[in-house]
Amino acid sequence: MTTFKDLGLSEHVLSTLTAMGFETPTPIQAGAIPLVMAGHDLIGLAQTGTGKTAAFGLPMIEKLMVDGKRPDPRNIRALILAPTRELVNQIAANLKEFVKKTPIKVAVVVGGASINKQSEQLARGVDILVATPGRLLDLVNRRAVTLTQARYLVLDEADQMLDLGFIHDLRKISKLVPKNRQTLLFSATMPKAIAELAGEYLSDPKRVEVSPPGKAADKVEQYVHFVAGASQKTEILKKTMNDNPDGRAMVFSRTKHGAEKLMKHLEHVGFSVASIHGNKSQGQRERALKAFRDGDIRVLVATDVAARGIDIPGVTHVYNYDLPEVPDAYVHRIGRTARAGRDGIAIAFCAPDEIRLLRDIERLMNIDIAVASGEVPADRARPKGARGGNGARNAQRPAGDGHNQRRARPQGGSDNAPRAERTAPSAFAGDELLVDANGQQKKQHRKGQGPAATAAHEAAVAKRGNRNGRPGQKQGQWRNRGGNGGGGNGGQQGQRRQGGGQRRDEA
DNA sequence: AAAAAAT
Numbered sequence: 001m002t003t004f005k006d007l008g009l010s011e012h013v014l015s016t017l018t019a020m021g022f023e024t025p026t027p028i029q030a031g032a033i034p035l036v037m038a039g040h041d042l043i044g045l046a047q048t049g050t051g052k053t054a055a056f057g058l059p060m061i062e063k064l065m066v067d068g069k070r071p072d073p074r075n076i077r078a079l080i081l082a083p084t085r086e087l088v089n090q091i092a093a094n095l096k097e098f099v100k101k102t103p104i105k106v107a108v109v110v111g112g113a114s115i116n117k118q119s120e121q122l123a124r125g126v127d128i129l130v131a132t133p134g135r136l137l138d139l140v141n142r143r144a145v146t147l148t149q150a151r152y153l154v155l156d157e158a159d160q161m162l163d164l165g166f167i168h169d170l171r172k173i174s175k176l177v178p179k180n181r182q183t184l185l186f187s188a189t190m191p192k193a194i195a196e197l198a199g200e201y202l203s204d205p206k207r208v209e210v211s212p213p214g215k216a217a218d219k220v221e222q223y224v225h226f227v228a229g230a231s232q233k234t235e236i237l238k239k240t241m242n243d244n245p246d247g248r249a250m251v252f253s254r255t256k257h258g259a260e261k262l263m264k265h266l267e268h269v270g271f272s273v274a275s276i277h278g279n280k281s282q283g284q285r286e287r288a289l290k291a292f293r294d295g296d297i298r299v300l301v302a303t304d305v306a307a308r309g310i311d312i313p314g315v316t317h318v319y320n321y322d323l324p325e326v327p328d329a330y331v332h333r334i335g336r337t338a339r340a341g342r343d344g345i346a347i348a349f350c351a352p353d354e355i356r357l358l359r360d361i362e363r364l365m366n367i368d369i370a371v372a373s374g375e376v377p378a379d380r381a382r383p384k385g386a387r388g389g390n391g392a393r394n395a396q397r398p399a400g401d402g403h404n405q406r407r408a409r410p411q412g413g414s415d416n417a418p419r420a421e422r423t424a425p426s427a428f429a430g431d432e433l434l435v436d437a438n439g440q441q442k443k444q445h446r447k448g449q450g451p452a453a454t455a456a457h458e459a460a461v462a463k464r465g466n467r468n469g470r471p472g473q474k475q476g477q478w479r480n481r482g483g484n485g486g487g488g489n490g491g492q493q494g495q496r497r498q499g500g501g502q503r504r505d506e507a
Numbered sequence: 508a509a510a511a512a513a514t
Contacts, residue, residue, distance in 0.1 A: 084511065111513055134513040164511050255509065278511055304510055325508055 007033040009062055016101050017058075026051035031208035033059045036184065041205040043198050044186040047335060050210045053094040056080075056154050056184045061098055063152070064127055071105065071125040074145050078128045078152035079177065081170070083160040085110040085132055085282060086289060087309045091156065092130040104128060109145075111135040112282025119144040133161070133169035140176060147176040155201075158187040158194055160308055167197075174201055188308075189328070219338040220318070222367070224348040224358065226374025233321055233349040234265065236373070240317070240347060241271065241299065247316040248292070251301045252333050253277075254322035262321060263301040273299040276306050307332040313339060320348035323357040327364040347372065355380055 004017055004025055017023075025033065028046045035042055036059035046052050060078055071077050080095075082088045092108045099106055107121050109131040115138065122129075122145045129136075129145070139145045153174075155161065161170065183202045187194050198205060225236050241249055253259035256277040263275035274288035274297050285305075292300040293312050300306070301321075307329050315337045324330050330348075337344025348369065350358045355377050362368055 115513095132512060134511095136513095138513050160511090166512075169512085278509095307510095325510095329510095 002030045004029075004058075007059075008037050009033070009058060010065065012065065012101055013058060013062055013098065016098060020097060022054075026055070026210075028052060028208060028210045029055045029058070031210075032056065032184075035206045035208065036060065036182070037062065039182060041182060041202040042184045043190075043202065043205045043207045044184065045188070045190055045207070045209040046186060047188045047210075052156065052186055053091050054098070055208075056186070057091075057095050057098055060128070060152050060154075061095070061102065061104055064104055065102055067151075070103075071127050072149065073123050073125050074143070075149045076122070076126050076129040076145060076147065077149060078154075079136075079147060079150045079173075080128065080130045080154040080156060081133055081136070081161070081173070082130065082156040082309075083132070083164050083166065084305055084309070085112060086276075086285065086306065087157060088130050088132055089286070090309070090311060095128060095130065099128075106130065109135050109139060110282070111138075112285075115139065115142075115144075133166050133173060137169055137172060147173070148178055150177045151181050153177050153181055153183045153201075155183070155185045155197075157309055158185050158197060159189045159191065162193050162197070167193075170197070170201075188332075220334045220344045220346045222334065222346045222348070222369045223372035224350050224369045225372050226350050226376060226380075229351055233351070234262070236349065237319055237321065238266070238269065238271075240319075244317065247298070248295070248312075248314055249299045249317040249319060250306070250312075250315055250333075250336050251299060251319040251321050252307065252324070253301060253303055254324065256303055258322065259301045259303050266299060266301070271299050272297045273301060275301040277303040278305055304329050304333070307336070310336060311339065312336065314342070315339070316344060318344065318346045320346065323348060323350060323354045323361065325357065327357070327360040330361045331365065350374075352377065 002025055004014055004022065007025060007030065009017075028044060028050045032042055032044055032055040036056060042056075044052065044055065046055075064077055067077075069077070080088075080091060082091055088108055088110050092106055095106045104127045105125060106128045107118070107126040107130070109118050109122075109129055111132060111134055115135070118135070118139060119142070122139065126145075129150075136145075140147065155170070161167075183205075185194075185198055185202060185205070225233075227233050227236065237251065241247065251262065253262055256279045259275050259277045260279070263273055266273045274291055276285050276288045280288070288297075288300065289306075289310070289312075291297045295314075304324065307324075309332075318334045318337045320330065320333060324333065334344070334346035337346065348358070358369070358380065
């Protein structure tokens, strides 16, 4: 088996990894590290949760060490761009762990934080700068930083950067970094625009793809409640959370306003909750995330600012309080659970005006999400032939759709089935690159899922709560606690060695 | 149509 040693990393970095509990590289690490070490440009097709940060961070640190230079003031040696402030902070936190025993300096540049402090830090010399594009350009314009010595450029979550309209900023930044550089691009999906971006900024890139994308979402047990409206969503949400007192939940809302309103309500009825969205100050966002990560609060109500990449160990439930307008976002949201080899449950609420969105999601993922409760709307069924002549699919549904419970994924032993037999990564199959001979097989496999009873759902939910819950925690943990009653960091510790190099998936 | 990101 491949070890980090085999990948050409120095003793220095290796000893840090050992101290951190890393032994076995994840697939993307095993694939990418040697290529980066060899100096290639790289396209990494990988979701968050695959160990991306280490995949580019470790070899980059290694090469910076070998170069042996010290950074000039205001002149960085490596630049990492990511779409949200939270992601930037998370990447930097990981890198800071990796460079602990080295003289390499890592700094963060994001909006919403003191620009003067960032400026001062850059003046003291920074090797690796992790940034959101807007603030970086701001600092460049103020001459607080120059990119002319940046020999490494990483574009993380490139698809989201494009979605968020960062393309213009990326163009500006690309003109400021030297031509003679190594560029690494990571993206969960490979739409045309990303391929074009890669063609523009990468030279003769190698490609690393973690098999099969969408796997994280695969491990998530998914259910949908058909509801009449928001108040019913809230009632079911509260009941389900109370039924799972050991759980940790992320609740996604479509709007910032909606997220805030829901958070206030949950707080009012006694849940230990915070919210995170674009109307919150950066300080508030970071405090909310930290409190949730530390286990001080059990529920985080969020907009899609937190849908991608955010890595919080031990999230047991993801609630889609509102279904997202963009079906991709659903996949990213539910990917906040079932991380680091754990299980997870995703519960969606579907109001009458959201059925179209549910259909889009089910079509994208090529699954039928199991119905947990509610009247199944007549127009839920996808039109025949909507999926390329696979009209037979509907015929696979249980006769008498009146009690229309279906599983989103196989149960039990099927998890151990060969990868090709497992559920399809179709959320990411929009591009031709991922469509392979297995695609059809996977679809077949899915189609075969029989009906599942609500009782099974309840049992699974109950069981899941235990399996995922942190040992020793009592009922009522959703409620506000007086002090930090011993929850603390236990979860994170407990995860430490899990799955070798994957124990914290973004690390 | 909403969200994020520079102020």
